[in-house]
Amino acid sequence: MVDKSPLAPKVFPLMPVISGVRLAVGTTEIKYQGRNDMMIAQLVSGTTVAGVYTRSLTASAPVEWCRKALGGGQAEALVVNSGNANAFTGKAGDASVKRTVEAAAALFSCCPSKVFVASTGVIGEPLPDEKLTAILPTVQEALDENNWEKAAQSILTTDTFAKGASCTADIGGTLVTINGIAKGSGMIAPDMATMLAFIFTDADIDSKSLQDLLASGADVSFNAITVDSDTSTSDSLMLFATGLAGNDKAAPLDDFRAKLSELLIDLACQVVRDGEGASKFISVTVTGADNDGAAKRIGLAIANSPLVKTAVAGEDPNWGRIVMAVGKAGEKADRDKLAIHIGGIAITEGGQVISGYDETPVAKHMKGCDIDISVDVGIDVGKATVWTCDLTHRYVTINADYRS
């Protein structure tokens, strides 16, 4: 693994036990040598599941499987491997998934439709699934309630640090726990990214409500980040609820919804902080748009602009490129009301730079690691925040050399 991103959190968070979830990792050596490159999770019988997957039309075989399996609404096992995405592998890829799922179903004595799978890594190479299924019985023996960090590490590819988050939420007076792990570094963009995220909770929530909670949380988190505007064939975000917390199923889920969204934003921002070659974390907030969707599209036009991203890399307060990006977004914006702030400092008003504008404090803000851009486009009350990172020499180095 290369040097850890300068934007990485200092430590992996403490992750409590989630009743009904056990994890284990193993080494298939499908691509990587001498490191854990697969994980399994066993979920207590009765666990409900929700999933949000890539919108790519060339989605991977595991994604296609999960979309179908989601119909049952229940999960008892999750099998993930890194290093090979099993994407664009044709019918051979579908067969690989089938064999993997059947092996896991036999091991856990469950129906194959309760086994979920995810693969991340190289596109277009057949997955030697026999290496995966061969070690399943041994890995099963290592299942444990405390393997969160190991699991988070095993699913990494070009990532430089393991990503985890944990929180609690109140459902009708009962405290429930939510744990999440994620991976993703390159090919990150809505909808969604070479991004895998697995969320586990002991809350008791039916699968339909769970799907609604996850979809709305994904909108403001994993679907609001971009590293390089590219969309992976493998993106998978799944939420498993074991139900063992024993909360009142009729109680309102407002607090759970809020806490879940916060946790998803936390994980999504960790992915951006590990963006390939990232040296700056950029928050882009757009207000005053025609509606929230328009605000998000303007935000993403700014966040995806190579000229904005290279300017940030160069610590250059080149706000003209932000004007350009707003202009290209194709959404309503009033040039003469456009208000751009960087680091909280007002730069434009009345369709031009503020009279007597002093670049010094903006230049100082841009030397930091966390860059805040906000733009009011002067139309209505639509708003959105999206996150991205800068575009650096290291991005080019990583992607001109690595076969992802």
Place this chain on the structure above:
Amino acid sequence: MVDKSPLAPKVFPLMPVISGVRLAVGTTEIKYQGRNDMMIAQLVSGTTVAGVYTRSLTASAPVEWCRKALGGGQAEALVVNSGNANAFTGKAGDASVKRTVEAAAALFSCCPSKVFVASTGVIGEPLPDEKLTAILPTVQEALDENNWEKAAQSILTTDTFAKGASCTADIGGTLVTINGIAKGSGMIAPDMATMLAFIFTDADIDSKSLQDLLASGADVSFNAITVDSDTSTSDSLMLFATGLAGNDKAAPLDDFRAKLSELLIDLACQVVRDGEGASKFISVTVTGADNDGAAKRIGLAIANSPLVKTAVAGEDPNWGRIVMAVGKAGEKADRDKLAIHIGGIAITEGGQVISGYDETPVAKHMKGCDIDISVDVGIDVGKATVWTCDLTHRYVTINADYRS
């Protein structure tokens, strides 16, 4: 000026006289020191004009002016400066344009609505138009029919070479000449780019037909190229027809249309060959799409993908990233019929890599300067070709340092 792009044509082409067109250049020192940074063209009375401009919603003051002036359909002067885009300069920018246009109109004794203007360079800084208008009388004295290369040089910004093209076309048995000059290097994407292109012909064509010819030519040329997916606030493509060739105005324009499109494609591809940091010129041809528009969108998804562009920079035949880009384009594609060729060599069939695929000849092709990617998506007969360049360290260097 930095080193010339390795993809530049060997020489600037021979450009014949266009009867009714005289050009001159001058030095305003608005931004650049010690080089020509402005040009004027005088057009014989009766010259018709067509224009295609940026779709940016934050278009520059000169673009807004030209859009209005186009209504008259006639031109007698063109004034262009480089180094300052007069974009996002509010009402002060509009006033700058007005003063420039009025000065030129007085000089050429024509109506202001027959004066066209274009500016390229830094966004957001007021244009000191007095520096431009002050030298107009002196520059006027230098007007000459043979200043094509000087004019092409005067409009450059981050470009590394002057761009010109010339051809002849047959209208009803009369040979007419078409000359074009262009600039553009960064912020190049549909629709359109920090791209200026001025085309001149001695053909006698009414302004309505001229507009139709230019719009259809732009679709397959300047609107089919991308360097970095960013859209400029200043893009302007104009076509001036002096009418002095004396062709039959009732004759069909088929040959003119074809030759004009070829010339526009030539200039557009020169812009790509001067793409910031470019080391490879990439042609992406998409066939088998639902329709031509879908083919173009798939082509642009491939051409704009940072992962595809960095793979080309690294000479890595990573066709999995092309699969990814097709998948993210949002247009119909049949995964199991997807046929990817690089350098004419078939790579995929049946939804996976061709059995016994040998990467050697593809890797060899990728070491060249001209990379050909073709993709058939297996749906219908829609097709399109788009052009781009690779994403290199030099792109980052140029854009993290240069205030554009």
